[in-house]
Amino acid sequence: MELKIRLLLYGTAWKEEKTAHLTETAVLKGFTCIDTANYPTAYDEKLTGDGIAAALKSGIKRSDLFIQTKFAPVWAHRPSKIPFNPHQEIEGQITESVRQSLEHLQVDYLDSLLLHVPFEDDSDNLVAWKVLETFVPHTIRSLGVSNFNLPQLQEVYANATVKPVIVQNRFYKETGFDIDLREFCAERGITYQAYWMLRNNPEILASDILKSVAVKLNVEKELAFYVLILGLGGTQILDGTTNPERMTQDLKTVGEVFGNRERLRELQGDIDEFRQLLSKLSTGAE
Numbered sequence: 001m002e003l004k005i006r007l008l009l010y011g012t013a014w015k016e017e018k019t020a021h022l023t024e025t026a027v028l029k030g031f032t033c034i035d036t037a038n039y040p041t042a043y044d045e046k047l048t049g050d051g052i053a054a055a056l057k058s059g060i061k062r063s064d065l066f067i068q069t070k071f072a073p074v075w076a077h078r079p080s081k082i083p084f085n086p087h088q089e090i091e092g093q094i095t096e097s098v099r100q101s102l103e104h105l106q107v108d109y110l111d112s113l114l115l116h117v118p119f120e121d122d123s124d125n126l127v128a129w130k131v132l133e134t135f136v137p138h139t140i141r142s143l144g145v146s147n148f149n150l151p152q153l154q155e156v157y158a159n160a161t162v163k164p165v166i167v168q169n170r171f172y173k174e175t176g177f178d179i180d181l182r183e184f185c186a187e188r189g190i191t192y193q194a195y196w197m198l199r200n201n202p203e204i205l206a207s208d209i210l211k212s213v214a215v216k217l218n219v220e221k222e223l224a225f226y227v228l229i230l231g232l233g234g235t236q237i238l239d240g241t242t243n244p245e246r247m248t249q250d251l252k253t254v255g256e257v258f259g260n261r262e263r264l265r266e267l268q269g270d271i272d273e274f275r276q277l278l279s280k281l282s283t284g285a286e
C-alpha cells in the first residue's frame with residue numbers, strides 16, 4: 001500500500017460527470033493518492049471529493065490517502081470558470097481557493113497543494129508562496145509547484161521557508177524530459193510527478209526499449225513507459241486511466257516491479273538504456 005502512495009497517483013482531470021465514479025473506483029482498486037485541482041476548466045474537484053467520500057464508506061481511512069490539489073492564478077482559468085473572486089489580492093484568492101478545496105474534498109487538511117502554473121509575473125510566485133506557507137502544516141501538509149521550469153523552481157526554492165517538495169510537470173521532449181530539473185529535484189529530495197507522457201511522446205512510444213520492456217513484463221507499452229519513468233528514481237506517475245482493468249493492471253505491475261528488488265535489478269539495463277534514449281532525444285541527436 002505504501003508503495004502505491006509513492007508511485008502512482010490517480011489523475012482526475014477531464015473526467016467531468018464521471019469524476020466521482022472513477023475516483024471511487026480508483027481508490028477501491030488500490031490507488032491511495034489522488035490528484036485534483038480547484039480548476040473547473042479541467043477538473044471537477046467537488047465530484048472528486050464525492051468519489052473519495054464514497055470510497056471511504058468501504059472502511060478505507062482518510063489517513064490512508066494522500067489528497068493533492070492545486071491553486072491556479074487568475075490568468076490560467078477560463079474567464080467564465082474562475083472559482084474565486086479574482087478582484088482581490090493574491091492572498092485573498094489563495095485563502096478563498098484553499099477554503100473551497102477543503103469544502104469540495106470534504107476534508108479538514110490537504111496532503112499537498114501545488115501552485116498549478118507560474119504567475120504571469122514570476123515575482124508573484126514568491127508572493128503566492130509566502131501565502132501558501134501560512135497554511136503549513138495544519139491545513140496543508142506539503143507544498144509544490146507545477147508547470148515550472150528550472151529557473152522558476154530555483155527562485156521559489158531559494159526564497160522559500162517551507163521548501164517545495166513536489167514538482168508536477170509534462171514529461172516530454174519539448175522540455176528535454178526535464179533532465180536538468182529532475183537532477184535539481186533529486187539533489188534536494190523533491191519528488192518529480194510526471195504527466196502527459198502518453199499524449200506527446202511518439203518516438204518513445206515507438207521505441208525498441210519500450211517494446212522490449214512491455215514484452216518482458218507482459219504489459220501494454222504504455223505501462224512499460226510508466227515503469228521506466230519510475231525506474232529513473234525520485235519520480236511518481238499521474239495515471240488518469242478511465243479503464244478499471246488498466247487501474248488494476250497498472251497497480252499490480254508497479255507493485256510487483258518496485259516491491260521486489262530482484263525484479264527491479266533485472267530491469268536496470270533497460271532503465272539505463274531508457275535514460276540514454278531520453279538524453280539523445282532531448283539533444284535532438286536522434
Ligand SMILES: NC(=O)c1ccc[n+]([C@@H]2O[C@H](COP(=O)([O-])OP(=O)(O)OC[C@H]3O[C@@H](n4cnc5c(N)ncnc54)[C@H](OP(=O)(O)O)[C@@H]3O)[C@@H](O)[C@H]2O)c1
Nearest residue numbers: 011012013035146195196198222223238239240241242243
Ligand atoms: N499539472 C497540470 O497542469 C496537469 C495537466 C494535465 C494533467 N494533469 C494530471 O495528470 C493526470 C494524467 O493526465 P495525462 O494527460 O498525463 O494523461 P491521462 O489522463 O492519464 O491519459 C492517459 C491516456 O492513455 C491511455 N492509456 C493507455 N494505456 C494506459 C495505461 N496502462 N494506464 C493509463 N492510461 C493508459 C488512457 O486511456 P484509458 O482511459 O482508455 O485507459 C488515456 O487516454 C490528469 O488526470 C491530472 O491529474 C496535470
